[in-house]
Amino acid sequence: MLRGLWHLTWLEIKIFLREPMGAIGTIVFPVILFVALGRAVGGRPTPRSLGAISFVTVGLPVLAAVLIALGAVSSLVTIIAIYREGGILKRLRATPLRPQTILTAHVLVKLLLSALSLLLMVVAGKRYYPVDVQVPVFGFTMALLISTWSILSLGFLIASIVPTARFAQPISGAILYPMIAVCGLFVPIQALPPVLRAMARVTPLTYAVSLLEGIWKGEAWSAHLGDVASLAVVFAVCVALSAKVFRWE
Amino acid sequence: MGIAPVIEVSGIRKAYGRTVAVDEVSFTVNPGEIFGLIGPNGAGKTTTMECVEGLRTPDRGAISILGMDPFRDVYRLQVRIGVQLQQAQLQKRIKVWEAVALWASLYPKPVEGKRLLERLGLGEKRNAKFMTLSGGQKQRLFIALALINDPEVVFLDELTTGLDPQARRAIWDLVRGIRERGKTVFMTTHLMEEAERLCDRVAIIEHGRIIDIGSPDELVGRHCPERTVMLSTEHGLAEERLRAMPQAEEVTRQDSRFTVRGRGDDFVTEVIHCLSENQIRVTDFRTMLPNLEDVFLKLTGHSIRD
Ligand SMILES: Nc1ncnc2c1ncn2[C@@H]1O[C@H](COP(=O)(O)OP(=O)(O)OP(=O)(O)O)[C@@H](O)[C@H]1O
Ligand SMILES: [Mg+2]
Secondary structure, three states, rough: OOOOHHHHHHHHHHHOOOOOOHHHHHEEEEHHHHHHHHHHOOOOOHHHHHHHHHHHHHHOOOOOOHHHHHHHHHHHHHHHHHHHHOOOHHHHHHOOOOOHHHHHHHHHHHHHHHHHHHHHHHHHHHHHHHOOOOOOOHHHHHHHHHHHHHHHHHHHHHHHOOOOHHHHHHHHHHHHHHHHHHHOOOHHHHHHOHHHHHHHHHHHHHHHHHHHHHHHHOOOOOHHHHHHHHHHHHHHHHHHHHHHHHOOO | OOOOOOEEEEEEEEOOOOEEEEEEEEEOOOOOOOOEEOOOOOOOOOHHHOOOOOOOOOOEEEEEOOOOOOOOOOHHHHHHHEEEEEOOOOOOOOOOHHHHHHHHHHHOOOOOOHHHHHHHHOOOOOOHHHOOOOOHHHHHHHHHHOOOOOOEEEEOOOOOOOHHHHHHHHHHHHHHHHOOOOOEEEEOOHHHHHHHOOOOEEEEEEEEEEEEEOOOOHHHHHHOOEEEEEEEEEOOHHHHHHHHHOOOOEEEEOOOEEEEEEEEEEOHHHHHHHHOOOOOOOOOEEEOOOOOHHHHHHOOOOOOOO
């Protein structure tokens, strides 16, 4: 029973777009980064920069996708913290709205914005890729949405407990940045020391990267069922936990 | 009276860690009345009210509202009550009409938002963002949100705190309007004047305990029966005649100005009677009646403003 979900989601989208800086930052920033990096690294492909080409064709899109997902998480955490601190959550609580509805509405907003951001990236990317490279846009979008959904649930959990908006950024940063370091995007998982490797295995980002990379390269979904399952487990665990620890004020 | 109370609170206690916010609190609220919980900062008003609203659970005691248990039946209850919280905000960039429309979408039988806003004097602010509203306009919006579902009971927590006297008076009129529509109002305030002008009955709460409950007049009569009359006269026998009044407990004189103290509701009449019987012409006549402020002072030994 998610009474008010669509109404609230639509309203939150409108409210979000009314803050131009935030909206531009969240939607456009990963795209700009993507284009700038693509220019810097892959502008003039020469034989010596074969590694660079592989980064541009696989690593960069995945990095940009990951940035989109993480951007979504940290803005989810921040917005819930602001709502809690300002007493907005409390006011909503005294209505028939349920916490799941409120969180789901925000997740939907973030997913939608992520999809929009990705779309822009694809449009921009067309300029930097050889025409014959076949990019599985639909599959990649699905993979990104699944990844974002799962990583957002981690955001849910963080958002359920961060006490104030001021802590939201540092706390989500402290949790998210190490995840980026060990996710396999920069250093292959196998090359990591055992402790970090164990860490990599429990963060959703690792599975997200593996899934995104695979789908981007054109691998079959069946080869990545493990990733999808892991992301689903993370989602289930985080949602269950956050329902337990959710604080209205 | 034979009418079942709308709210019945018996013996609730609520502690936050070691702080006991509310203890042994019991009262009833009758249908159609404005009931006020008055007390200084930190007395436990908000805690008590939010327990009744189902937003907090008391550690002990029982609450019944519209025949329901506020915590167990919170979802059924929410549809029938309207709530204004002491410290609430909305999204900074939400527009007035959007907030009202969202709230309306959450309830089965909402009233018409546009008319409601007009009634609350917000018709012209329909398109304004929440963050651009003045304090009084925000409070009106919160009243609108509390009324959108045509509730049977309306909760108002420190509705006028921080507003200027003019805005305050306007809000008081709105609250009276709510009662006139047959609704029950449960409010808190630390303004004695507000309680006196608005409430049919009040409960005085301090340090988490209720000290006394009654209509403002009853409370004044019970705890502060003293009456003071100040008058000016040139009449030569005035002092003698006033002192001769059996009810006059103290008469002081400064030139032609007299201060007469006594007690009881009839005292002022007695003074007037004495003046007319002795044909004492007065050029000034003032009465000083105690009010809730004095009741509070008497009961707690200090003023509500600390
Ligand atoms: N969430 C909370 N956690 C811890 N202590 C609390 C909490 N809420 C209230 N208290 C404490 O309980 C006591 C009663 O607070 P309450 O908010 O009910 O008072 P109040 O009468 O509404 O005061 P005010 O006029 O300032 O609004 C205070 O000592 C307060 O510090
Ligand atoms: Mg309070």
